[in-house]
Amino acid sequence: MVQIEEDILGRNNEYAAANRRWFGEHGILALNLVSSPGSGKTTLLTRTVDALKAELALSVIEGDQQTANDAERIRETGVRALQINTGKGCHLDGHMIGHALETLRPDDGSVLFIENVGNLVCPAAFDLGEAHKVAILSVTEGEDKPIKYPDMFHAADLVLLNKIDLLPYLQFDVDRCIEYARRVNPGIKVLQVSATSGAGMDGWYRWIRATQQLALIGQ
Amino acid sequence: MVQIEEDILGRNNEYAAANRRWFGEHGILALNLVSSPGSGKTTLLTRTVDALKAELALSVIEGDQQTANDAERIRETGVRALQINTGKGCHLDGHMIGHALETLRPDDGSVLFIENVGNLVCPAAFDLGEAHKVAILSVTEGEDKPIKYPDMFHAADLVLLNKIDLLPYLQFDVDRCIEYARRVNPGIKVLQVSATSGAGMDGWYRWIRATQQLALIGQ
Numbered sequence: 095m096v097q098i099e100e101d102i103l104g105r106n107n108e109y110a111a112a113n114r115r116w117f118g119e120h121g122i123l124a125l126n127l128v129s130s131p132g133s134g135k136t137t138l139l140t141r142t143v144d145a146l147k148a149e150l151a152l153s154v155i156e157g158d159q160q161t162a163n164d165a166e167r168i169r170e171t172g173v174r175a176l177q178i179n180t181g182k183g184c185h186l187d188g189h190m191i192g193h194a195l196e197t198l199r200p201d202d203g204s205v206l207f208i209e210n211v212g213n214l215v216c217p218a219a220f221d222l223g224e225a226h227k228v229a230i231l232s233v234t235e236g237e238d239k240p241i242k243y244p245d246m247f248h249a250a251d252l253v254l255l256n257k258i259d260l261l262p263y264l265q266f267d268v269d270r271c272i273e274y275a276r277r278v279n280p281g282i283k284v285l286q287v288s289a290t291s292g293a294g295m296d297g298w299y300r301w302i303r304a305t306q307q308l309a310l311i312g313q
Numbered sequence: 314m315v316q317i318e319e320d321i322l323g324r325n326n327e328y329a330a331a332n333r334r335w336f337g338e339h340g341i342l343a344l345n346l347v348s349s350p351g352s353g354k355t356t357l358l359t360r361t362v363d364a365l366k367a368e369l370a371l372s373v374i375e376g377d378q379q380t381a382n383d384a385e386r387i388r389e390t391g392v393r394a395l396q397i398n399t400g401k402g403c404h405l406d407g408h409m410i411g412h413a414l415e416t417l418r419p420d421d422g423s424v425l426f427i428e429n430v431g432n433l434v435c436p437a438a439f440d441l442g443e444a445h446k447v448a449i450l451s452v453t454e455g456e457d458k459p460i461k462y463p464d465m466f467h468a469a470d471l472v473l474l475n476k477i478d479l480l481p482y483l484q485f486d487v488d489r490c491i492e493y494a495r496r497v498n499p500g501i502k503v504l505q506v507s508a509t510s511g512a513g514m515d516g517w518y519r520w521i522r523a524t525q526q527l528a529l530i531g532q
Contacts, residue, residue, distance in 0.1 A: 111499035283531030307523035312502030
């Protein structure tokens, strides 16, 4: 069983490495958005795409077990989106992304958002070739998620602490949540945002811009 | 023996985590420059400091087994530098950096360059709390270094392929060297530079600027 798992992950890493190389050659910034179901990923992504589409070339890969609803929400912004349905699968993998790139063909120098299947466990182990995993954590989920799902918060470079407009109505200790995230990943960044009110979203856009600048530098 | 090594690395990781947290709280970008002896690190750093000191707050920690020559070379630029002599030690460690920070006290929002002891092995294992390891590889060293010292090139996020002004006089296959670096680290960036002629250095400065912007974002 362990052997099979290692083989699967090993093969995935090869596909992910090929994707990463391709992104590097084309100056494409690929971001892998991971979260629990219902964290507000698609709302956050729709707002982000609307805010940045005039200044950056963007495209989106949406992952869900079923339905193309999310890709349709993104397409309404005018940005190209491709839906992957994983069926019984609980995460996207490097091979699926490789195939999606053949169809989507993101522009050189563009930003590709990959919205993973809502799941705080399995997507942590499957590299897609992205530059960064970005974890979206809604304050309605409780501040203990980083220590309950340490693999995910260890794998992510940025946490978007979403739905902060609801903080007045919740028992949620922001400092404790950040402390928990740092415990599993001392270098992790945390931005407090609300995708519905727009609060804090400017920090996320600045992060994307600076990260995209980095994607354009070097071979 | 393995147990002792694990204990030492475990303790180092605690010191490094404390440094990383402190850098994060103060918006300081810490870069750990690693290379073989004689790769041109100090020349590269001196030129970098001269180019950026007007626009960014900078400071430097120099690591060498003996002598304070390198810190003196940096101080001639007008930028603060602190020398650490490791004596018999072949690398800087998290504890040394923590103490150095107490003396050096880098400004909030500044860039701290840490020039490690010239060594392509030991510094790879010792996290200092830096945001990125930057490996300097001189083209006079041969293109096989990434596969001969995979730990270092796996740990680094950026390679500065230095002394490219000497390429006309050498048998050095740049593409093969980059391919070797990618083999051990598919996400690694490679910039071709000459610290003496200045060729390619603008890409490195752009990388520093964008990375420093990221250090200012988030908690």
